[in-house]
Amino acid sequence: MKSFTKVAMASLLGLAVLSTTAYADVAKGQKLYTKKLKSLCKTSGAKFAASYTQMEWETAKDEGKLTEAFTEACPGGEEMFKGDKFKNKYESHIYDFVYEYASDSGNVPSC
C-alpha cells in the first residue's frame, strides 16, 4: 500500500509540474470584479458582463479596445482600466469573466 501511495504521489507531482501554462480564469475574473470593480461600477458583475455580446467583447479584445469597452460598461472604473497593473494582472481574467457571462451567452454568474 505504502509503495502504491508513494508511486501515485510522485506521479501526480511529476505530472503537475511537467507543464505549467498561464490561463485566464472565469472564476478568478468574477472574484476580481467583486473585489476590485463592483464598488467602482456600482452594478453587479452579471450586469457588467451583459453590457455586450460575446462577439462585441471579442472584437474589442482583438482590436485592442478592451479598455474603452470596459470603461463604457463601467465609467467609474476608467482610471483602473487604464492602469498598467490592471492590464498586466487582471484584464485577461476579467475578459474571461465578461465573455463567459456576456448578454447573449445564456450564462448567469450565480443562482
Place this chain on the structure above:
Amino acid sequence: MIKNLTLISALALFSTTAFAADDVQVQIDDMKKQIEKLEKSQKSTKKSLSKVKSATGGDNIKFGVDFRNAVDVLEYKNNETGETASNSSLLSSRLYLDMAASPMKGLIFKGRLAIYSMWGAHLNYTGAKGTDSAGLKDWSASSKATDTVMRVKEAYFVYSNSLGEQPVSFSIGRRPSTNGFLANYRENEPKSGSPLAHITNMEVNAAMVKLSWDRFIEGAYTKFVYGRAHTGEIENVYGIGTNTPYATVDGDDKNVDFFVMPGNAYDDGQYQVMYQWAHIFNTKGQKYNDPTTKKAAAGTADLFSVGLKVDGIGDEWSDFLDETTVFVSGAYTYYNAKDGYQLLNSDPGGSQSGSSVWVGAIIPDMITENGKFGFEYNHGSKYWTPMTWAEDTAIGSKIAVRGDAYEAYWNFDLFGVKYLPSQVRYTYAQHDYTPNVRCAGWVPIKEEDITASDLRFAVSYRY
C-alpha cells in the same frame, strides 16, 4: 504665348481628368468585385447559420461535464481494542452532467445529473450482505437492459425580479445545497453551493425566496428555504391491500420538513460573513430506551452557524497574500426531544447540544501556475451533530467529527491544463466519541478512541 499656355493647361487638365476618371472607374470596379465577394460570403454565412439553426434550434439547454476519477487509501484504528481496518485502493468515478439555460432575462434553470460509482461495484450496492443485485456490476449495468435509473443531484429554476426597490428571487427544485460555503476549497471546486457547509451539506428538495439587501449592506442577502428531507410512511403506491395509494399512515414515521435561513451578512469580495439557521421538524430519534423504535419522529433540531472568509490578505501587499484565503467558522447544534422520546441519548423530552469550530487556510503552492495548498482543522464536541451526509469524504464527514480532524490538500491543474483540475488530499480524524458517520439522532453517543484517515488522489476533466 498666352494662347499656347492656355492650350497646354487645357490639355493638362483634360489628361488629368481622363486619368482621374480612369482611376475612379478602377475603384468602382474594385468595389463591385468586393461587393460580389461580400454577397457570396453573406450567402455562405446565411447557409451556415441555417444549418446551425436547424441543428441546434431545439436545444434549450447547455451541457457541461465534470468527470472525476479517484483513488482513496483508507485506514481505521480503534485505539482501545487495537482493531484495524483498511482499504488500499478504493477506486471511484464520478460524472456530473451539468445543465444550464437562461431563456429570458431573470429566469435560469440549472441541473446536474450524477453518477458516482466504485469501480467493479455491484448495481445498487450498499456494502451490506445480500445487497448484490442479480450479479449486475457497474461495468455491465449500462450494457444490459435493466431499469430506468438516472440520478438527479440538482434541478431547479430561479426567477428574479423586483418588488418596487426590493430585488426578489424565487426558486424551487433540487437545490444546489451540497459543498456550500467554505467546503468548495477541499472539493477543489471554484464556487461553493448555497448553504453553510458547516451545518448542512446534503441534497434537498425545497422552495426558496431570496431577498437582497445589497442596497443597504454590500453583498447582503437572506434566503428563506422550506423543504422536505423525508416522506413519512404512506400507503403503498400501487394500492395493494388498500385503495388509498400515497395516503399518510399514522405513526412515528412522519414527514421530516425543514426551514433553513442562510444569508450573507456582508460580502465585498474580500471579506465575507455568512450565517445560517436551520430548523428540522420531526427529526429522527427513538422512544426513550427503546432502540426498536429508531428513526421515529422524536422532536426538533436547530442548527446555527456563522462563518468569516477573507479572500486575499491585505490590499495588494504581495501576490502571495492576494491569492491566500483564510476562514473561520463556528457552529452549534441543539436537538430537543419531545415527551417520551430521546435524541442523541438525551433524557425523555430532554435536549442535547453540541458545538464545533472549523478553520482553514488556502495558499498558493508556488510550484504550479494556479495550484493551491489547503490546510483545515475541525473540532466537534460530544453531541455535535450537523447534517453533512453529502460531504464527499470516504471515511465519513470530517466536519461532523466529535473530536478533531486535520486535513491538508493540494489542488492543481494536471499538465498545467485548467480543464484537468486534480487533487491530492489527506484527511485525518480522531474520534473521541461515537463517529458521526450517519449524522443520526437515534445513535447513542459514547466515548471512543478511533482514528481514521483517507488519502485521496483525484484527477478530473471539467469543461
